[in-house]
Amino acid sequence: MDKIAPCLWFDGQAEEAAQLYTSVIPGSSITKVQKNLADGPAGPAGMVLLVEFRLAGQRFLALNGGMKMEYTHALSLTVNVDDQAELDRVWDGLMAGGGHPEQCGWLKDRYGVSWQVVPTAIGRWMEDPARGARVMQALLGMVKLDIATLEAAWQG
Incomplete structure (x- = not known):
């Protein structure tokens, strides 16, 4: 356990x-x-x-619990994905039935739980200050993340 x-x-x-x-x-x-x-x-x-x-x-x-409680962004669940197909599948599944998309790969599912659906490579991409800054700039303009665009920003 x-x-x-x-x-x-x-x-x-x-x-x-x-x-x-x-x-x-x-x-x-x-x-x-x-x-x-x-x-x-x-x-x-x-x-x-x-x-x-x-x-x-x-x-x-x-x-x-017997009554409605509101979730906040103070706690979110992060799902690391390997490729765009997996990102799309997880994103669409969590959005199903009334989820709400948010900036930078975040979403709230229909129950109000906050999720981040991000590529596994994001940690590696953010290690180098110059390259990471380009990735962050690209990421800030996205809702659902586009892995090819983020990787292109990393590549320069």
């Missing part, structure tokens, strides 16, 4: 959200669904209370 697992708060959509996330991120699965044993703030007995799931090996929890 992982020592630390992020717990995402939902108002009745914990299982639905976990199903979306595990369908979009390769190597992911729902590992446990716990139902309410008695009526409580999260809903009546028998309703889903907690969903344990793994995204690319990382353990997460999704809790039906």
